[in-house]
Amino acid sequence: MHELSVCQSLIRQAEAVAREHGTEVIVLIRLSVGPLSGIELPLLERAFTVARCGTRAARAELVTEALPVRVRCRTCHAETQTPPNRLICGACGDWHTELVSGDEMLMTGIELEMEESHV
Amino acid sequence: MCETCGCNITPGNRHLVEPGGKHAHTHDGHAAVAVLQNLLHENDHQAEHNRAHFDRARVLAVNLMSSPGSGKTALLEATIDALGGALGIAVVEGDLETENDANRIRAKGVPAVQISTGSACHLDAHMVHDALHAMDLVGIDIVFIENVGNLVCPASFDLGHHLNVTLLSVTEGDDKPAKYPVMFRAADLMLLSKSDLLSVLDDFRPQSAETALRNLANEAPVIALSARSGAGMDAWLAWLHDVLAAHRAHLRGGETTQPTVRSDGVHAHRHGASAAEAAPQ
Numbered sequence: 001m002h003e004l005s006v007c008q009s010l011i012r013q014a015e016a017v018a019r020e021h022g023t024e025v026i027v028l029i030r031l032s033v034g035p036l037s038g039i040e041l042p043l044l045e046r047a048f049t050v051a052r053c054g055t056r057a058a059r060a061e062l063v064t065e066a067l068p069v070r071v072r073c074r075t076c077h078a079e080t081q082t083p084p085n086r087l088i089c090g091a092c093g094d095w096h097t098e099l100v101s102g103d104e105m106l107m108t109g110i111e112l113e114m115e116e117s118h119v
Numbered sequence: 120m121c122e123t124c125g126c127n128i129t130p131g132n133r134h135l136v137e138p139g140g141k142h143a144h145t146h147d148g149h150a151a152v153a154v155l156q157n158l159l160h161e162n163d164h165q166a167e168h169n170r171a172h173f174d175r176a177r178v179l180a181v182n183l184m185s186s187p188g189s190g191k192t193a194l195l196e197a198t199i200d201a202l203g204g205a206l207g208i209a210v211v212e213g214d215l216e217t218e219n220d221a222n223r224i225r226a227k228g229v230p231a232v233q234i235s236t237g238s239a240c241h242l243d244a245h246m247v248h249d250a251l252h253a254m255d256l257v258g259i260d261i262v263f264i265e266n267v268g269n270l271v272c273p274a275s276f277d278l279g280h281h282l283n284v285t286l287l288s289v290t291e292g293d294d295k296p297a298k299y300p301v302m303f304r305a306a307d308l309m310l311l312s313k314s315d316l317l318s319v320l321d322d323f324r325p326q327s328a329e330t331a332l333r334n335l336a337n338e339a340p341v342i343a344l345s346a347r348s349g350a351g352m353d354a355w356l357a358w359l360h361d362v363l364a365a366h367r368a369h370l371r372g373g374e375t376t377q378p379t380v381r382s383d384g385v386h387a388h389r390h391g392a393s394a395a396e397a398a399p400q
Contacts, residue, residue: 002241002272010158017152027149031158038275038301039158071336085300087336097336103380105158105275111149 003043006105007051014110015056025113026057034067034102035084041066060110069102162276165244169251169279174375176256179366180264181359182278182378184302185286186295187268190312190346192220194286194355195263197346199227201356206260206363211250213242213267220265230254241272244279260363270299281366281376282307289313289323289343296331304335305380308342308358315345339379 010029018026033039041064048062072079073089079100080090088095157163173180183191192212199208210231212220221233232250234242247264256262264280266273285306287295290313296303303309309332311325329341340358344351366376 002275005239005243006158006275009161013154013156013158013160017154021150021152023150033158036301036304038271085297086334087300087304088334095333095336096338099336107154107156107158109151109153111151113148114150 003039003047004051006039007044007047010048010107011051011055011057013107014060017110018056018112021112021114023112023114024056026060026110027113028061028063028111029057029107030063030065030109032065032067032104032106032108034104035069036099036103037105039105065108067101067104070100071097072100073097159276162244165248166277166279169244169248170281170375171279172251173256173262173279173281174370176259177367177370178256178259178262179282179363179376180262180278180280181362182264182266182273182280182283183286184266184270184273184283184305185268185312186270186288186291189268189286189288189291191265191268191286192223193346194310194312194344195224195265196227197349197352198355198359199224199229201349201352206359207258209254209256209259209262211242211247211254211262211264213246213265215239215267230259236267240267240269241276242266242278243276247278261359270295270302274299274302274305277381281378282362283378283380284308284310286310286312287328289317289320289325291323293323293325293327294331296328296335296337300335303332304337305378306332306337306339307362307379308339309337310355311341311343313345313347314343314350315348317343337380 014026014029033041045062045064052058052060068081069084070079070081071087071089073092073094074096075094076089076092078089078091082088082090084102087097087099089097185191195210202208208229210224210229212224212231212233213236214220215236215238218233221231224231232253234246234250242264264278283305285303287309289311311328317323325343332339332341342351342354342358344355369376
């Protein structure tokens with residue numbers, strides 16, 4: 001269960017962005033997470049409700065996007081979606097593939113409450 | 120970050136930030152800021168610092184991961200004995216509690232620093248950094264970081280090491296790579312430990328374990344070995360000598376060594392037709 005440490009790190013990073021923009025209030029944080037990142041989104045969402053307390057993200061909403069696992073075959077070059085524990089080509093069955101997506105753990109954007117003059 | 124241009128954009132997430140992408144617009148009354156940052160950015164930053172520290176000392180750092188009880192410490196003891204001082208070894212031990220493992224290593228005459236994580240289920244780059252303050256790397260060739268026994272969380276944290284070695288003991292299921300894909304996908308070498316017990320176990324087939332690893336598109340070598348009988352130790356030691364030589368060659372070329380699969384979700388990708396066109400921006 002490392003989602004809480006991930007969450008605390010995420011909030012510190014979002015707070016740094018808020019500071020750069022001169023605001024105290026983070027309204028929303030967007031994440032994109034693939035299953036091969038090792039992060040479970042439902043656990044992360046629950047950890048967020050604890051980790052945000054007393055931070056600039058105290059009232060922030062967490063919007064998460066679960067990315068699919070996709071691989072590109074080095075043999076037949078097909079790009080297919082696969083389960084996280086079977087990264088073989090969906091077209092020809094070869095295991096010589098490279099991951100196209102599915103291991104991301106990214107903060108993709110945040111929304112900030114700004115002073116009128118800054119909007 | 121992308122090794123080509125320093126960005127964090129991959130083919131899988133590019134659509135999020137391109138003009139017209141759903142994160143490029145300003146929301147009603149709020150400023151929308153597009154960022155693309157790994158969730159463990161702080162850890163990754165510390166990990167790069169650790170790796171630079173190892174590189175300056177010309178040390179290879181190997182992260183050992185497995186379930187509890189699969190024989191990581193026994194492997195290190197046997198490795199120290201088999202090397203007979205041919206390589207300078209130091210060990211960072213990670214456990215929730217006790218100095219037991221570090222004491223076992225020290226009894227072999229090898230320096231060891233114990234990290235007690237309390238209740239934490241994994242080591243992170245900051246804990247390893249603190250441990251390195253207590254470790255003199257002069258005369259050391261390889262630092263083994265024995266991670267907390269756990270097939271889940273350790274895989275997500277870059278420690279600043281160069282290579283991942285994952286142990287699967289033959290008393291576990293041979294389908295472990297299919298059950299813990301994040302961990303086994305990250306392995307640069309899979310060791311099937313306690314192989315002396317294969318003769319009394321009828322339900323562990325090394326070939327099945329290897330197939331499960333290949334199904335994760337992982338080309339890593341697989342070595343069956345026994346720290347107790349010594350079988351397979353030669354192949355393990357040969358691998359260590361090979362990766363140490365390769366690492367030193369990288370260092371001479373001004374580069375470092377990184378695990379094939381990085382825990383920060385960065386994978387080799389092309390920006391456009393060729394890497395050559397993706398000049399730093």
